[in-house]
Amino acid sequence: MARAVYIHVPFCLHHCGYCDFALVANRDHLIPQYLQALNNELQAHRRIVGDVVEVDTIFVGGGTPTHLSPETLRSLFTLIHQHFRPTMNAEISVEANPDGLCTERLDVLREHGVNRLSLGVQSFDDAVLRTLERTHTGAQAVETVRRCEQWIPNVSLDLIFGVPEQTAASWRRTLEVALTLPVRHISTYGLTFEKDTPFFRREQHGQLKRTPDKLERQMYLEAISKLTDAGLRHYEVSNFAHPNSECRHNMVYWNADEYFAFGPGAASYLGGVRRTNVRSVVRWLKAWQQSETAVEESEELSNEEKAREAIMLALRMRQGVNVPAFERRFGLRFAELAGAALQQHVDDGFLMQQSDFVSLTTEGLLIADTIIVDFL
Ligand code: SF4
Structure with missing residues (x-):
């Protein structure tokens, strides 16, 4: 829960x-x-x-x-x-x-x-x-x-x-x-x-x-x-x-953990399902005034999609991805999932691998959004 x-x-x-x-x-x-x-x-x-x-x-x-x-x-x-x-x-x-x-x-x-x-x-x-x-x-x-x-x-x-x-x-x-x-x-x-x-x-x-x-x-x-x-x-x-x-x-x-969310535009993540409420305040209000759900998008993530999201989110943290913990959690090999993007970004100086962690370098931080989407 x-x-x-x-x-x-x-x-x-x-x-x-x-x-x-x-x-x-x-x-x-x-x-x-x-x-x-x-x-x-x-x-x-x-x-x-x-x-x-x-x-x-x-x-x-x-x-x-x-x-x-x-x-x-x-x-x-x-x-x-x-x-x-x-x-x-x-x-x-x-x-x-x-x-x-x-x-x-x-x-x-x-x-x-x-x-x-x-x-x-x-x-x-x-x-x-x-x-x-x-x-x-x-x-x-x-x-x-x-x-x-x-x-x-x-x-x-x-x-x-x-x-x-x-x-x-x-x-x-x-x-x-x-x-x-x-x-x-x-x-x-x-x-x-x-x-x-x-x-x-x-x-x-x-x-x-x-x-x-x-x-x-x-x-x-x-x-x-x-x-x-x-x-x-x-x-x-x-x-x-x-x-x-x-x-x-x-x-x-x-950490790609679960959370509840309520209100217009709010997105929850529960049991591997991401649900996003309608962004329009009036439409959300009208729906819930009649006790009708106001979910606009609902997406059930596969294990691989969950793992890819977890990489993306963890890379936002300076600590980066804890590779052994990630592999235990998802039962997938990090290197296989990250593929060619990993080596390319390491070679270009945007990512670094140190002991168990893969994280953004200072250069990588400056273009974090561009690097991160490559793992989706
Ligand atoms: S409209 Fe202005 S005050 Fe309101 S949430 Fe946006 S930035 Fe904040």
Whole structure:
């Protein structure tokens, strides 16, 4: 039985132009219907599993879960706890934005056992925040992180590089400010221009300019050196943590273990079957209001497909694939499955083999997505 659960809360104050997550903005009148639909989806899960499930991690993501009012947040957690019982040392994470994370909301989160906050700070430079259409300032972000420490000391920051017009100096400054703050974990993402986002369209019309590859690469390398010099461990392509502060919920994904997932666009992985809910918030709502399943895609993976996915996910971790453990788990030879791609990438300097592990080199990290898909 899976021991991790993800709950998707699809509401935001504003729909940032680069974001392609499943969410709605300015549709808060849908929040009561969302809670009802989520209740129905959780009830349906309960009929299958028959009892409350004990879990090691709960991740409430979005969207912006803390966009919900304190009262609604309370109802949401009451609902989650009716179906999932966290173990004594469970990690309970909530995604939040600096604006709106008031004392009242922090109180509710703490009361319900939340012990990790993932803050969508993105930058401490107001010009970059404006380009990203974020609704907070750098100063607000600093103040929020400091305040959170008194409620929920395990704080993680999301930061974005490669934003149009962002300079190397601005990125460096953001990293430096982050390192002055009481945070245990930092995620750094290169901005992507996802199809169907306003940013993509603006880029196509020449209104936004992509950051040159060379500068983006320099920004990523700077993040690696600054953050690791400050004592954070680079444990996954985009993630850095102080000792024992890795995100345990995300480790479940990267270890290709099982997890439950609820809400629009949420994907679960149970018994070798990946099920993805419809991304449209309204379609998901309508389906579950009538207690009809809102699964859009369901795929049962063969043992070989599971193994290939596990390679892909493990390569995202700096430790890489533990070859003997992988072969015991799937009963397949790693070298046969990895085929010619393995030797080619080793020869090209993108992958390295050290004792039992195969992992990305620093050069490989810079083109991780390209390397990883070769194992699918
Ligand atoms: S606040 Fe976060 S989830 Fe919401 S639209 Fe912006 S980037 Fe997306």
